[in-house]
Amino acid sequence: MSSNAQSHIHRAAMKLFSEHGAMQVSVTELAQAAGVARGTIYNNLDDLAGLFDVVALELSLEINARVVRATSRLDDPIRRLAAGVRLYILSATRDPEVGRFLIRFGLSAEALRQLWTGQPLADLIAGRAQGSYDFTDGQINWVIALISGAAIGVIACALERPEAEAEAGMDAAERILLALGVSREDARTHARAPLPPFEES
Amino acid sequence: MSSNAQSHIHRAAMKLFSEHGAMQVSVTELAQAAGVARGTIYNNLDDLAGLFDVVALELSLEINARVVRATSRLDDPIRRLAAGVRLYILSATRDPEVGRFLIRFGLSAEALRQLWTGQPLADLIAGRAQGSYDFTDGQINWVIALISGAAIGVIACALERPEAEAEAGMDAAERILLALGVSREDARTHARAPLPPFEES
Numbered sequence: 001m002s003s004n005a006q007s008h009i010h011r012a013a014m015k016l017f018s019e020h021g022a023m024q025v026s027v028t029e030l031a032q033a034a035g036v037a038r039g040t041i042y043n044n045l046d047d048l049a050g051l052f053d054v055v056a057l058e059l060s061l062e063i064n065a066r067v068v069r070a071t072s073r074l075d076d077p078i079r080r081l082a083a084g085v086r087l088y089i090l091s092a093t094r095d096p097e098v099g100r101f102l103i104r105f106g107l108s109a110e111a112l113r114q115l116w117t118g119q120p121l122a123d124l125i126a127g128r129a130q131g132s133y134d135f136t137d138g139q140i141n142w143v144i145a146l147i148s149g150a151a152i153g154v155i156a157c158a159l160e161r162p163e164a165e166a167e168a169g170m171d172a173a174e175r176i177l178l179a180l181g182v183s184r185e186d187a188r189t190h191a192r193a194p195l196p197p198f199e200e201s
Numbered sequence: 202m203s204s205n206a207q208s209h210i211h212r213a214a215m216k217l218f219s220e221h222g223a224m225q226v227s228v229t230e231l232a233q234a235a236g237v238a239r240g241t242i243y244n245n246l247d248d249l250a251g252l253f254d255v256v257a258l259e260l261s262l263e264i265n266a267r268v269v270r271a272t273s274r275l276d277d278p279i280r281r282l283a284a285g286v287r288l289y290i291l292s293a294t295r296d297p298e299v300g301r302f303l304i305r306f307g308l309s310a311e312a313l314r315q316l317w318t319g320q321p322l323a324d325l326i327a328g329r330a331q332g333s334y335d336f337t338d339g340q341i342n343w344v345i346a347l348i349s350g351a352a353i354g355v356i357a358c359a360l361e362r363p364e365a366e367a368e369a370g371m372d373a374a375e376r377i378l379l380a381l382g383v384s385r386e387d388a389r390t391h392a393r394a395p396l397p398p399f400e401e402s
Contacts, residue, residue, distance in 0.1 A: 103308050107357045142369045145358035146351045146376060153350020156308045157343040168343045175347060179376035181385075
């Protein structure tokens with residue numbers, strides 16, 4: 001089966017959750033929503049029970065990949081983190097279906113582990129190496145969890161007031177940098193810098 | 202029906218979620234798990250679809266009430282917030298069933314609205330009035346969402362490493378105070394002060 005079929009099924013699952021608040025779906029419902037045969041569902045999914053977690057993780061990884069591509073144009077790790085937080089909030093707020101999904105499923109241990117690898121993790125370490133951040137090796141796991149949680153919290157708020165999304169994103173980025181130990185002046189400058197071009201989904 | 206029956210049913214719903222990862226339950230399952238008749242379920246619940254959100258909200262309000270009682274012994278609003286964050290993380294980590302539930306259902310708009318009333322909101326405003334916090338009236342909603350999200354993010358992390366819960370709680374409280382504009386020295390002092398006595402659930 002193509003991974004295309006799978007992502008089609010995943011999007012259908014997200015739609016069912018978003019439209020009906022469904023927290024669990026049957027193979028029949030999912031097949032209907034995705035417009036595929038029941039056999040296609042069985043061929044593409046191992047386990048219906050953990051479906052929403054899998055969908056949320058893929059969704060997060062997909063947003064993350066776009067954020068990393070966009071922020072790679074910036075040459076400072078602090079600025080990359082600030083822009084990354086703002087673009088993540090922007091993505092989830094402009095597509096409320098995605099936003100509502102991340103609020104519910106975005107903070108699993110697995111999502112936290114898989115999202116913060118590669119460039120985002122390297123940027124955290126680089127920011128510390130250049131003296132901007134203040135955390136020990138033992139603190140890094142919950143620093144990551146705190147940043148993710150803060151961003152998802154602000155998404156929950158921005159979905160209620162989408163007109164304030166850009167301002168909420170800048171403010172969240174600034175406060176996250178402060179939480180990491182960045183000086184007030186630098187936090188403000190980095191959090192309010194122009195965003196790089198970004199491909200929305 | 203007594204609210205006692207209701208809280209009994211709510212706890213059963215949380216157990217079903219925790220044990221089987223159930224995201225949706227039937228009246229029959231719920232009646233069995235709670236050890237009551239199906240009629241009791243119908244008499245106590247309006248809507249099975251939103252059940253988990255209602256349970257999460259009640260759970261959050263119940264923890265919140267205990268946290269407010271415990272922190273009322275402290276006379277500084279900054280110290281009350283820091284202790285509140287630590288006790289919230291402690292409650293959710295010592296009872297992993299509660300913790301896993303809050304990670305999934307704790308960031309709804311309704312939960313954010315209802316949790317941050319009364320003393321916690323008054324403390325935020327008082328902290329700003331005494332010059333410790335830096336936020337405008339327009340920012341207060343997402344500042345609240347950011348604090349809640351950060352705390353729930355750290356709960357997700359602490360559930361994976363319960364032995365680090367106390368340290369994670371202190372560090373989270375310190376970073377949240379920094380995010381609010383508190384000076385480094387004050388943030389550290391308030392976040393690492395002894396906790397007041399706390400009645401665990």
